[in-house]
């Protein structure tokens with residue numbers, strides 16, 4: 224069955240969807256997006272994703288073409304029209320089609336695109352063994368809190384990880400931890416979970432919030448503060464979090480073992496909590 228996507232009011236097979244070449248998303252990367260995980264056909268934390276979408280749209284001064292209720296209906300529809308119990312819904316809003324000029328067009332209608340594919344979360348082997356990461360300098364712009372489709376730097380950074388045989392980069396800016404190319408990064412030291420503050424240097428992750436809620440519920444001590452490079456390099460545990468990775472342990476950093484070189488105890492607890500929480504939320508929504 225071919226994938227059904229939504230483009231500007233129409234549902235159609237992915238290979239038939241077309242956008243004009245002057246779309247500012249294509250020309251300038253002038254748009255924002257969200258990735259929403261769907262478990263058992265139910266979007267996880269949809270309201271939070273719509274809130275972050277609103278925040279990104281406000282930051283780049285694009286009017287939201289839909290209300291949260293309309294977004295919700297659209298996501299349900301795209302999930303229903305595609306196969307698979309667990310899906311990953313991608314939605315994108317660009318500033319629309321206009322003659323090429325950096326300044327905003329006076330009249331342009333937003334382009335709205337939604338697609339859904341299988342949600343591929345890390346398999347049992349990755350969860351058990353953990354993954355490799357490499358450090359890099361974070362050379363992205365200073366509005367990393369905006370979920371912008373201008374992802375050239377993130378693509379280069381991810382490829383840097385792939386070329387090094389690693390899953391992800393762990394980025395450092397001015398000597399402090401920021402995040403991964405498409406994930407947030409947590410550190411555990413002496414039984415304390417360290418989280419980077421939510422500011423303009425990182426994306427405010429929806430999974431990041433879930434992890435902090437679960438840490439609170441399980442009485443895991445948490446410190447939200449800037450994390451210097453030295454604390455990253457001597458961490459007992461390092462985790463990646465995202466809507467598609469969920470919570471994943473980094474077991475080597477720049478080829479050196481992180482802690483014992485195996486996913487740590489705190490990771491195991493939190494990962495199990497995350498799986499239980501997910502099932503509970505989905506059952507409650509059923």
Ligand code: PDD
Nearest residue numbers: 258404405406407426428429430465466
């Ligand atoms: N990426 N930081 C960056 C730079 C990201 O791109 C993402 C998500 C995250 C984690 O956010 P969340 O927990 O809300 O997924 C952090 C998505 C999955 C992507 O671009 O595919």
